Amino acid sequence: xxxxxxxxxxxxxxxxxxxxxxxxxxxxxxxxxxxxxxxxxxxxxxxxxxxxxxxxxxxxxxxxxxxxxxxxxxxxxxxxxxxxxxxxxxxxxxxxxxxxxxxxxxxxxxxxxxxxxxxxxxxxxxxxxxxxxxxxxxxxxxxxxxxxxxxxxxxxxxxxxxxxxxxxxxxxxxxxxxxxxxxxxxxxxxxxxxxxxxxxxxxxxxxxxxxxxxxxxxxxxxxxxxxxxxxxxxxxxxxxxxxxxxxxxxxxxxxxxxxxxxxxxxxxxxxxxxxxx
Numbered sequence: 001x002x003x004x005x006x007x008x009x010x011x012x013x014x015x016x017x018x019x020x021x022x023x024x025x026x027x028x029x030x031x032x033x034x035x036x037x038x039x040x041x042x043x044x045x046x047x048x049x050x051x052x053x054x055x056x057x058x059x060x061x062x063x064x065x066x067x068x069x070x071x072x073x074x075x076x077x078x079x080x081x082x083x084x085x086x087x088x089x090x091x092x093x094x095x096x097x098x099x100x101x102x103x104x105x106x107x108x109x110x111x112x113x114x115x116x117x118x119x120x121x122x123x124x125x126x127x128x129x130x131x132x133x134x135x136x137x138x139x140x141x142x143x144x145x146x147x148x149x150x151x152x153x154x155x156x157x158x159x160x161x162x163x164x165x166x167x168x169x170x171x172x173x174x175x176x177x178x179x180x181x182x183x184x185x186x187x188x189x190x191x192x193x194x195x196x197x198x199x200x201x202x203x204x205x206x207x208x209x210x211x212x213x214x215x216x217x218x219x220x221x222x223x224x225x226x227x228x229x230x231x232x233x234x235x236x237x238x239x240x241x242x243x244x245x246x247x248x249x250x251x252x253x254x255x256x257x258x259x260x261x262x263x264x265x266x267x268x269x270x271x272x273x274x275x276x277x
Contacts, residue, residue, distance in 0.1 A: 031083030039084055048093040051084035056125050060136075064256040071260060073268055136253040141165050143257060144223055145247040148175050148231075151240045156270075159262040163251060164219030166258060169203060171218060172231060174258065181239055189213065190230040194222050223248055 005027070008020050016024065039051040062079055069076045089097065142164040149157040158178055162171060168189075176184040188208050189201040201216070202209035229243040251257065 028083075032077055032081045035081040035083050036077055039087060040081065043087075046092075047090050048096060050088050050090050050093075052086045052088075053082065054085040054121075055082060060254060061256065064259065068260055071263065073272055141251050142219065143249055143251045144218055144245065145249075145261070147244045147246055148178070149242045149244075150179060151237060151242055153266075155264055155266040157264045158260055158267065159246065160258055160260050161255075162218060162258040164217060164223070164248075166218050168201065168213040168216040168218060168220070171258075172213060175231060175241060175243070176233060176239075178260070179239070179241065181233060184233045184239070186234045188232045190232070191221055192224075192227055192229075194224075 003023060005023075008016070008023060011020065035051075039049065042048045043051045065079050066076055069079065143161050144164055145159060145161050147157060147159045156179070160175075160178070172187050172189055173185060176182070176187070186203060186206055186208075188206075190198045191201065193199050199211060200209040201211045201213045204212050204214040206212075223245055225245055225247065227245045229245075231241040231243055233239040
């Protein structure tokens with residue numbers, strides 16, 4: 001292919017060109033495919049090869065990501081599989097390939113690794129895990145559960161849990177993105193105040209409402225169970241969403257927010273991707 005991969009690996013991610021990013025993405029995808037269809041079956045089931053991975057496993061992040069993928073019926077391959085850092089033949093593999101001429105052009109694992117070298121590799125990751133575990137239980141915030149429904153079709157809905165510290169503008173953009181309106185940045189959010197009077201909010205650059213969402217969080221709003229909000233894009237009622245406040249509670253330190261907790265069967269069917277892996 002005449003591609004110098006070594007120079008690409010050594011380039012910081014934010015300095016990669018669009019072409020180099022495409023190359024990295026293609027190789028990572030190829031690695032996932034190889035792990036799923038070659039290394040995993042021949043390693044863990046047939047015991048022909050011994051794949052070894054030096055990539056740290058982020059347990060809570062992976063479990064949360066998998067939960068979302070299973071909920072939306074999306075392919076979990078990217079979370080479950082990753083190319084190994086090293087692979088060697090087992091005794092079975094050596095017996096099966098005894099009559100084959102194998103290439104010697106491969107990286108050799110050191111026969112001995114000192115305890116100091118092992119700790120040198122593990123310690124930074126351990127320190128990061130301890131720090132994350134401390135934050136997980138110290139930064140407990142309130143969480144609000146919301147149900148967003150497309151007004152023109154009540155069979156298209158999602159229920160989400162979000163931290164009350166979630167920025168209000170980001171929340172509006174994310175809700176639109178969840179309903180396939182990713183490029184929507186202009187909107188009007190109508191919310192009843194403590195007296196039931198509708199208060200309208202819009203982005204900072206918008207002239208559609210006096211109140212602005214920028215700088216506000218969900219926690220700054222009157223979050224009353226049963227309240228119904230309206231989120232309207234520039235296209236009007238065609239993409240308008242009804243948002244109902246369902247619940248407010250303390251966050252779970254083992255869950256990552258925002259998160260989709262339920263969605264309609266119709267929207268799940270529409271979101272299913274025709275994936276080759």
